[in-house]
Amino acid sequence: MKEEIIIAGFGGQGVLSMGKILAYSGIMQNQEVTWMPSYGPEMRGGTANVTVILSDDRISSPIVHEFDTAIILNQQSLDKFEAAVKRGGLLLYDPNGITAPPARADVRVCRVAAAEEAAKMGNAKVFNMIVLGAFLKVKPVVKLENVVKGLQKSLPERVHSLIPMNEQAILRGMEIVEG
Amino acid sequence: MSELRLMKGNEVVAEAAIRCGCDAYFGYPITPQSEVMETLMELRPWETTGMVALQAESEIASINMVYGAASAGKRAMTSSSSPGVSLMAEGLSYLAGAELPCLVVNVSRGGPGLGTIQPSQADYFMATKGGGHGDFHLIVLAPSSVQEMHDFVFLAFDLAFKYRNPAMILADGVIGQMMEKVELHSPRPRCTDEELQKAVGSWAVTGKRHRSRNIITSVELDPAIHEKFNQKLQAKYAEIQEKEVRYEELLCDDAEYLIAAYGISARIGQKAVELLRAEGVKAGLFRPITLYPFPSKPMAARAGQLKGILCVELSAGQMIEDVRLAVGNCLPTAHFGRNGGIIHSPNEVVAALKKLKANCE
Structure with a gap:
């Protein structure tokens, strides 16, 4: 198994932390992992993205220019990464704020209305976990139990009480993903 | 008793420094390596191992603080990125001239000048050929994973003390910023005063007591003596070339x-x-x-x-x-x-x- 993933959106949407939780989940499942962020001024507003690779074998380049999965959370990122999804790969996006939806016919396109759902759940912060759940429903590259372990490892202990809420958001994302 | 974690290359340098019994870190922030000092400040090693972690007023101050601590036989280090390492050139030459062990980590970025904060490997010449005036070399290790960022902190200090020579970890913005799975070594305690005396008492300024004076200097105004010293340095580099090649x-x-x-x-x-x-x-x-x-x-x-x-x-x-x-x-x-x-x-x-x-x- 090897999955090369780009997660891209606005700074503050939880793009980097979603990638980190996914990578930690991979470690909990005995996978090799890399997490490579864009860094610098774009982290302080503007677009942010992170490349996460999960693999059963040693990972060569942490930098790739074609992806098995693109998880897209704003229009700018869709413009930038739609063409970078491998043929037969997955493009998962949140339609919130998307004015020109993806047009690729040679990839699987899935939608998750995570921003809307997070608002319904009354907690904008679980947005990225809804997206993560949607991804794991379509591509179960790590088991949910390992994601929970990943959350325990990546979150400081003082916020461990919030893990059940995050788990709920992941489950909700699994339910509402379309396509 | 090793431990698996997901860490950035920069973060793991800080963690490895504490675990390898480092005595002192002096540094000044610069992207893309600032997490080294940030992590040290979070981990507060002065409360556990007694390691000093200090933000100096500049890179020039940092490397000279390293010179001071290394003179006393301590495991001292600094980290920076390309323009900051340029500022350390004089200090590196003095450390090499005084035959002092230390570790300098360069998480390099694009140059020349202030350049860019994005990754680069354009400091190869500076690390391996120059890095300061005079005939000297740093021992230069190039990690290509977060695990090696961790392991090479231990290795660099070992080599630096074995040869009494500054060692450098030459990384880049990617290795510093990316996270990978890393297995942390079990901690090695810092040297006690007795251990320090035994290990480096022959040359370091550890307090004179019952021996003759140790002098740390890189100045020698008699050219005949200085040529002999340079020949001794070259013999050391020849030995390093013979024994320490890794690939x-x-x-x-x-x-x-x-x-x-x-x-x-x-x-x-x-x-x-x-x-x-x-x-x-x-x-x-x-x-x-x-x-x-x-x-x-x-x-x-x-x-x-x-x-x-x-x-x-x-x-x-x-x-x-x-x-x-x-x-x-x-x-x-x-x-x-x-x-x-x-x-x-x-x-x-x-x-x-x-x-x-x-x-x-």
Whole structure:
């Protein structure tokens, strides 16, 4: 198994932390992992993205220019990464704020209305976990139990009480993903 | 008792420093290595191992604080990124001239000048050839994973003390900023005063008591004596070249073409080798781990079976000079590399190797 993933959106949407939780989940499942962020001024507003690779074998380049999965959370990122999804790969996006939806016919396109759902759940912060759940429903590259372990490892202990809420958001994302 | 974690290369340098019994860190923030000091400040090692972690007023102050601590035989280190390391050039030369062990970590970024905060490997010359005035060398280790960022902190200190010579970890913005799985070594305690006396009492300024005076200096105004000192330094570098070469070869046994690359370019080069092998091109990866001493002999030993070497660096072509010195003119060599903070893709490396191949056949 090897999955090369780009997660891209606005700074503050939880793009980097979603990638980190996914990578930690991979470690909990005995996978090799890399997490490579864009860094610098774009982290302080503007677009942010992170490349996460999960693999059963040693990972060569942490930098790739074609992806098995693109998880897209704003229009700018869709413009930038739609063409970078491998043929037969997955493009998962949140339609919130998307004015020109993806047009690729040679990839699987899935939608998750995570921003809307997070608002319904009354907690904008679980947005990225809804997206993560949607991804794991379509591509179960790590088991949910390992994601929970990943959350325990990546979150400081003082916020461990919030893990059940995050788990709920992941489950909700699994339910509402379309396509 | 090792421990698995997901960490950034920069964070793990801080963690490894504490775990390897480092006595003191002095630094000044600069992207893309600021997490080294940030992590130290979070971990507060002065409350546990007694290690000092201090933000100095500048890079120049940092390296001179390292000089002071190293003079007392302590395990001292600093970290910075390219423009900051330029500021340390004088201090590095003095440390080498006074034969002091220390660790300097350079998480390099694009230059020249203030350049860019994005990754680069354009500090190869500075690390291996210069880095200050006078005939001296740093021992230079080039990690290509977060695990090696961790392991090389231990190795660099060991080599620095073994040879009484400054050691450098030459990383890049990618290795510093990316997170990978890392297995942390079990902690090694800091030296006690008695252990320190035993290990470095012959040269360090540890308090005179019952021995003759130790003097730490890099000045010698008598040219005859100074020439002898320089010869002694050169003998030390010859010994380092003989004993401390480290490198990794991947799929080299039947290779006709080599990609020579270190750090992040070695990871990208490895992917290029995978892609080339899938197309039936017999390519292999030669990865220098020590940039000084450069693995000239093992590289030359491969020359006989090869049709060409592609040197891949995030620079305009620096390591290729050492590759050419190693294999001579008998073999076609070419450089490929993006620079200024742009990172080459594996596909670009594949295309560059095919171009070299077309020229060779």
